[in-house]
Amino acid sequence: xxxxxxxxxxxxxxxxxxxxxxxxxxxxxxxxxWYQQKPGQAPVLVVYDDxxxxxxxxxxxxGSKSGNTxxxxxxxxxxxxxxxxxxxxxxxxxxxxxxxxxTEVTVV
Amino acid sequence: xxxxxxxxxxxxxxxESLEIxxxxxxxxxxxxxxxxxxxxxxxxxxxxxxxxxxxSYSTYSPSFQGQVxxxxxxxxxxxxxxxxxxxASDTAIYYCAILVGGYCSHTxxxxxxxxxxxxxxVSS
Numbered sequence: 001x002x003x004x005x006x007x008x009x010x011x012x013x014x015x016x017x018x019x020x021x022x023x024x025x026x027x028x029x030x031x032x033x034w035y036q037q038k039p040g041q042a043p044v045l046v047v048y049d050d051x052x053x054x055x056x057x058x059x060x061x062x063g064s065k066s067g068n069t070x071x072x073x074x075x076x077x078x079x080x081x082x083x084x085x086x087x088x089x090x091x092x093x094x095x096x097x098x099x100x101x102x103t104e105v106t107v108v
Numbered sequence: 109x110x111x112x113x114x115x116x117x118x119x120x121x122x123x124e125s126l127e128i129x130x131x132x133x134x135x136x137x138x139x140x141x142x143x144x145x146x147x148x149x150x151x152x153x154x155x156x157x158x159x160x161x162x163x164s165y166s167t168y169s170p171s172f173q174g175q176v177x178x179x180x181x182x183x184x185x186x187x188x189x190x191x192x193x194x195x196a197s198d199t200a201i202y203y204c205a206i207l208v209g210g211y212c213s214h215t216x217x218x219x220x221x222x223x224x225x226x227x228x229x230v231s232s
Contacts, residue, residue: 033218042222090216102152
């Protein structure tokens with residue numbers, strides 16, 4: 001089955017830039033979507049189709065892809081950005097959807 | 109405002125059956141696929157599968173095939189997740205989500221709107 005690999009945690013100082021990676025075989029050929037989940041809350045879509053932002057999501061959140069890695073970048077990080085972040089793709093080979101293991105972002 | 113409202117928390121014993129619900133409002137319920145997602149305590153998100161409410165066509169992720177059943181009643185804009193015999197390992201929060209992106213069994217979709225989650229606790 002298709003596997004998406006994320007780092008377990010990322011620490012960043014307020015005002016700095018956080019980069020969360022999501023690795024997968026041939027991920028360059030797949031659309032990658034990103035979710036933010038704060039403690040005790042449902043996930044929220046922050047980036048879809050690699051780099052598009054839903055309405056209401058700050059421009060500080062951006063997505064990109066290069067090679068076998070997709071990246072969610074959070075610029076000018078704020079305390080309120082502390083959350084778990086998950087990437088997600090649809091694997092056309094199996095017809096199944098997959099989440100990455102998730103990355104905890106801590107603002108220190 | 110588009111909304112998915114899920115049924116309340118459940119406490120069950122192993123071997124019991126259970127059905128939880130996810131009611132959609134303020135959008136065309138039969139036009140968009142719904143996903144079910146599991147989150148075990150302290151763990152990440154797991155994709156369980158998807159259902160197309162228009163005809164109840166469903167696909168299940170391999171780990172959940174044969175373990176749960178999806179259904180939908182389009183007359184009341186409600187999707188359901190059902191277990192026939194619960195196990196302690198089914199203890200988790202279950203989310204439903206509206207998928208956007210096309211015919212989601214054949215193309216990439218994403219969860220644009222999410223329910224608030226239903227906590228299921230299975231304990232003897």
